[in-house]
Amino acid sequence: MERRRSFPDVLAGGIFVGVGVAFVVGSLGYELGTPTRMGPGAFPLLVGATMAVLGLAIVIKGLIAGEVVSFGPIPWRAVALIVVAVLFFGFTVRRLGFVPTSAVTALLTTLASPRVRLLTAVAVAAGLTVASTLIFVVGLQLRIPLWGPWLGL
Amino acid sequence: MELLDNLALGFSTALLIQNVLYCFVGVLLGTAVGVLPGIGPTATVAMLLPITFSFEPVTALIMLAGIYYGAQYGGSTTAILINLPGESSAAVTALDGHEMARQGRAGPALAAAAIGSFIAGTVATVVLAAAAPPLASVALKFGPADYFSLVLLGLIVSIALARGTALKALAMIALGVLLGTVGQDIYTGTPRFVFEQRELYGGIDFVSVAVGLFGVAEILRNLENEQTRTAIVSKVTNLWPTREDRRRIVAPILRGTGLGAALGVLPGGGHVLASFTSYAVEKRVSKRPQEFGRGAIEGVAGPESANNAAAQTSFIPLLTLGLPAHPVMALMIGAFIVHGITPGPNVINDEPALFWGLIASMWIGNVLLLLLNLPLIGLWVRMLRIPYQVLFPMIILFAAIGTYSLNFNAYDVYAIAFFGILGYILIKCGCEPAPLLLGFVLGPLLEENLRRALIISRGDPSVFLTRPISAVLLALALAALLVAVLPTIRQRRAVVFAEEE
Numbered sequence: 197m198e199r200r201r202s203f204p205d206v207l208a209g210g211i212f213v214g215v216g217v218a219f220v221v222g223s224l225g226y227e228l229g230t231p232t233r234m235g236p237g238a239f240p241l242l243v244g245a246t247m248a249v250l251g252l253a254i255v256i257k258g259l260i261a262g263e264v265v266s267f268g269p270i271p272w273r274a275v276a277l278i279v280v281a282v283l284f285f286g287f288t289v290r291r292l293g294f295v296p297t298s299a300v301t302a303l304l305t306t307l308a309s310p311r312v313r314l315l316t317a318v319a320v321a322a323g324l325t326v327a328s329t330l331i332f333v334v335g336l337q338l339r340i341p342l343w344g345p346w347l348g349l
Numbered sequence: 350m351e352l353l354d355n356l357a358l359g360f361s362t363a364l365l366i367q368n369v370l371y372c373f374v375g376v377l378l379g380t381a382v383g384v385l386p387g388i389g390p391t392a393t394v395a396m397l398l399p400i401t402f403s404f405e406p407v408t409a410l411i412m413l414a415g416i417y418y419g420a421q422y423g424g425s426t427t428a429i430l431i432n433l434p435g436e437s438s439a440a441v442t443a444l445d446g447h448e449m450a451r452q453g454r455a456g457p458a459l460a461a462a463a464i465g466s467f468i469a470g471t472v473a474t475v476v477l478a479a480a481a482p483p484l485a486s487v488a489l490k491f492g493p494a495d496y497f498s499l500v501l502l503g504l505i506v507s508i509a510l511a512r513g514t515a516l517k518a519l520a521m522i523a524l525g526v527l528l529g530t531v532g533q534d535i536y537t538g539t540p541r542f543v544f545e546q547r548e549l550y551g552g553i554d555f556v557s558v559a560v561g562l563f564g565v566a567e568i569l570r571n572l573e574n575e576q577t578r579t580a581i582v583s584k585v586t587n588l589w590p591t592r593e594d595r596r597r598i599v600a601p602i603l604r605g606t607g608l609g610a611a612l613g614v615l616p617g618g619g620h621v622l623a624s625f626t627s628y629a630v631e632k633r634v635s636k637r638p639q640e641f642g643r644g645a646i647e648g649v650a651g652p653e654s655a656n657n658a659a660a661q662t663s664f665i666p667l668l669t670l671g672l673p674a675h676p677v678m679a680l681m682i683g684a685f686i687v688h689g690i691t692p693g694p695n696v697i698n699d700e701p702a703l704f705w706g707l708i709a710s711m712w713i714g715n716v717l718l719l720l721l722n723l724p725l726i727g728l729w730v731r732m733l734r735i736p737y738q739v740l741f742p743m744i745i746l747f748a749a750i751g752t753y754s755l756n757f758n759a760y761d762v763y764a765i766a767f768f769g770i771l772g773y774i775l776i777k778c779g780c781e782p783a784p785l786l787l788g789f790v791l792g793p794l795l796e797e798n799l800r801r802a803l804i805i806s807r808g809d810p811s812v813f814l815t816r817p818i819s820a821v822l823l824a825l826a827l828a829a830l831l832v833a834v835l836p837t838i839r840q841r842r843a844v845v846f847a848e849e850e
Contacts, residue, residue: 208778212520219527222542226534232808236534236541239796240527247523254516263514265779274572275773278565278745279766285749286762298746305742309572312738320739324746336400338754 202262205254212251219244274308281305293344294333299325356478359705363713368411368706371404375412376714379419380721383426384729386433388744390420391676391786392567395559396744398684399751406688407703411710413684417677418470418660418711421620422718425462425653426729429455438621438656441628445641445648457590458649461598463722464590465654469606470715473661476610477668478708481697484669488694494802494812498822500795503672505826506615507787508833515833517780525788526795528553535797548760555683557761558789559676560748561768562782568741569773588723590646598650601631605654613659614666615674620659627655661711668704669694672791676783679790 219240229235257263281304289297303321306312312320332338362368382393394413401409424439429446442462449458491499508518531542532552543549590598608630609623631651632641641648663674671693673679685692690700697704722729752761772782806812813819 204778208517208520208775208780211775211778212524215524215527219530219542226539226541227537230808231803231810234800234803236537236539239799240530240541243523243526243530243792247520247527250516250520250523254520257516263779265777267777269573270777271569271572274569275770278569279770281745282565282749282766282769283763285746286753286759289753289762290757290759298750301749302742302746305745306738309738309741316738320742323739324743327743328746328750332750332754336403338750340754340757 201260202258202265204265204267205258205262209251209254209256209258212254213248214251216244216246216248216251220248271308271310273310277304277308281308288344288346289340291344291346293342293347294338294340295325295329295342296344296347298328302328352478355482355701355705356709358701359478359707359709362407362702362706363411363709367405368408368710369713371408371412372415372710372714373717375415376419376422376718377721379416379421380423380426380718380729381732382416383420383423383439384732385423385735385740386427388740389563389567390417391559391680392564392744392748393420394677394680395556395563396748396751398556398680398687399754401684402687402755406685406690406700407706409684409688410681410703410707411714413677413681414664414707414711415714417675418657418714419718421657421660422463422466422722423729425466425649426459426722426726427733429458429462429649430730431733438624438652438659440621441624441652442649444628445643445645448642448644449646449649452644454644456588457594457646459726460588460590460723461594461646461650462653463719465598465602465605465650466657467715467719468602469609469654469658470661470718471712472606473610473613473658474708474712474715476658477661477665477711478705480662480665481669481704481708484665485694485697488670491694491818492802492816493798493805494816495818495822497795497798497802498813498819498826499670500672500791500798502822502826502829503666503670503674504784504787504791504795505829505833507674508784514779515830517778518784518833521775521780521782521784522788525785525790526792528558528785529789529792530796535793536800546760548758551756553764553789554752554755554758554761555679555786555790556752556755557764558768559680559786560752561765561770562772562786563676564744564748565765565769566772566776566782568744569769570776571737571741588726594646597646601627601647601651602654604630604634605651606658609655609658609660610662612655613662613674620656620663620675623655623659624652627651657715664707664711667692668696668707671794673787676786679786682790 223237223240223244226237227235228237228241281301284304285297285301299321302324303317306317306320333342378393379390382388382390394416401412421438425442427433428439428443429450432443432447446458449455504522508515531549533540533550540550605627608627612623612626613620628648628651631647632638635647663678666672666674667678667681671682673682682692690696748765749762752765755761776782802812813823
C-alpha cells in the first residue's frame with residue numbers, strides 16, 4: 197500500500213479538531229449537570245471531544261499513511277459569486293422585494309460559470325426571475341412583497 | 350385479511366384526485382432530476398419541501414416520496430443513453446446498459462430497466478406493507494435507552510456502507526450531531542452556541558443544511574471543470590425486448606428484487622449497495638460471464654430492479670422507527686415533523702390513512718413511472734440538452750427562495766452559503782456529506798434519549814447494557830463499527846465501489 201502525506205486528510209482532520217475543540221470550549225460555558233440530570237453542556241462536550249479525537253486521528257493518519265485524494269482546482273469565481281448571491285438574497289429580499297432580489301441573485305449566480313457570455317447571463321437571469329415569480333408568488337402564493345420598501349414604491 | 354383492509358384504506362387515500370396528481374408531479378420531477386446529471390433527489394426534495402408545507406400531510410409525503418423513487422428510474426435513462434449516471438445507484442447500469450446502447454439496443458436496455466424497476470417496485474411495496482406493522486409494534490416496546498442504542502446503530506451502519514474512510518465518516522456524523530445541538534436545549538431552554546443571535550434560537554434549519562451540502566457544494570464541484578455535455582444520444586428504436594431478452598431478464602429481475610428489498614432496509618446508501626451487489630451476483634451466476642461489460646441485458650435488469658426495490662424498502666425504517674436510511678429520508682422526517690406528526694412506530698396507529706396511503710401511492714407511482722418512462726423516453730432524451738449554465742442558477746435561486754419561505758428567516762438563507770462552502774471543502778477532502786446530514790437529523794434524538802434514559806436509571810449508565818434490546822443493538826453497532834474499520838472487509842468494499850469511479 198502506498199504511504200504518503202495527504203494534504204486533504206490533514207486539512208479535513210484539522211477542521212474536525214478545530215470545530216470539535218470550539219464546541220468543547222463553548223459547552224464548558226454551559227451547565228454540565230450530573231449524570232442523572234445532564235445539563236445543556238454535557239452532550240456537546242462529549243461529542244465535541246469525540247470529534248476532536250477523531251480529527252486528530254485523521255491528521256496523524258494523513259501525515260503517515262494518507263488517503264490519496266486529489267484536491268483539484270478551486271473555482272474561486274464560482275465560490276465567491278455564489279456565496280455573494282445567496283447572502284444578497286437573504287439580506288435584501290425583505291428590503292428590495294422579491295423581483296429585484298431574484299433578478300440580481302440569478303444574474304450573479306449565472307455569472308459564476310466562466311464560460312457564460314454577459315448577454316446569455318442576462319437572458320437566463322430574466323427568464324429565471326419571471327419563472328420564479330410565476331411559480332412562487334403567483335402559483336404558490338408565497339407572501340413576499342414583489343417590490344420592497346427600499347425602492348420607495 | 351387485515352393487510353387487504355389496510356391496503357384498501359391506502360388505495361382509497363392514494364387514489365384521491367389531488368394525491369394522484371401530486372404523486373404524478375413527484376415522479377415526474379423525480380424522473381427529471383434523475384435524468385439530469387448534477388442535481389439529485391436530495392437537493393430537489395430539500396428545495397421543494399417548503400412548498401409542500403401548505404399541502405395535506407399525506408399529499409406532501411406522497412409527492413416527496415415520488416421524487417425519491419422517480420429519481421431511481423430517471424437515473425438509469427442517462428446511464429444507458431450517455432454513459433453518465435444521473436444518480437449514484439445507476440452507475441452500475443451504465444456498464445452494460447450503455448454498451449447495449451452502443452450496439453443499437455438502447456430500446457431493450459431501457460425497457461429491461463423500466464420493467465425490472467416496475468416489478469421490483471411492486472414486490473417491494475408489498476414487502477413494505479407486510480413488514481412495517483410487525484416492526485412498528487416491536488418498536489412500540491422501545492424505551493429511551495433502546496432508542497438511543499437504535500439511533501447509534503443506525504448512524505454507525507450508515508458509515509459501514511458509505512464510501513471513503515470510516516474515520517472520516519464517523520467524524521462527519523459527529524460534526525452533524527454537534528451542529529444539531531445549536532439552538533435552545535430541550536430540557537432547560539438554555540440557548541446553546543447561538544452567538545446571541547435570536548434567529549438561531551430555533552436551531553439551524555435542516556433544509557439549509559441539505560441544500561448547502563447537496564445543492565451548492567455539488568454545483569461548486571461541477572463548476573471546477575465545466576464541460577459542455579456532449580449529448581451524443583443514441584437513437585432509441587425498438588423498445589420492446591425480444592423473446593430471448595425477455596427470457597434472460599426474468600431471473601435477474603427476481604434476484605435483484607429480493608436483494609434490493611433486503612439491502613434497502615440498511616441505513617445509508619442501501620440502494621447503491623443493492624445495485625452493485627446485484628451486478629456482482631448476476632455476473633457470478635451467469636453462464637456467460639464474459640458478456641458482462643459487453644452489453645449483457647442481465648447486467649441492466651438485475652441492478653435496476655435491485656435499486657428500485659431498495660428505494661421502496663428504505664421507507665421501512667423511516668415509517669416504523671423514525672430512522673432515516675438515506676438523506677432523502679432524513680428530509681422526509683422533517684416533512685413529517687412540520688405537519689405535526691412524529692415519525693416512528695405510532696404513525697401506523699395514529700395516522701393509518703397517511704401510512705397506508707403513502708404505501709399505496711408508491712405502487713401507483715410505479716405504474717405512472719412505467720407509463721412516463723417508456724412512451725415518453727424521447728422527451729427525457731431532449732431534456733438532456735438543457736445546458737448546465739441554465740440549470741445551476743435555477744437550483745441556487747429556487748433553493749434560496751424555498752429556504753427563505755420556510756420561516757421568512759434570513760439566517761436560513763445565510764446558512765445555505767455556509768454549509769455549501771463547508772460541504773465543498775469537506776467533500777474535496779474526501780468526506781461524504783450524507784453522514785453529516787444523518788447525524789444532524791438524528792443528533793437531537795440521540796441526546797434526548799440519552800438524557801431521558803439516564804434520568805430514568807438515576808444516572809446509571811449500565812442501563813444501556815442491562816436492557817436486552819439495547820444491549821443487542823449496541824452489540825450490533827459494535828459489529829458494524831468493526832466491519833467498517835477492519836481492513837480486509839474495507840478492501841472488499843473498495844472493490845465493490847471501485848467500479849463506480
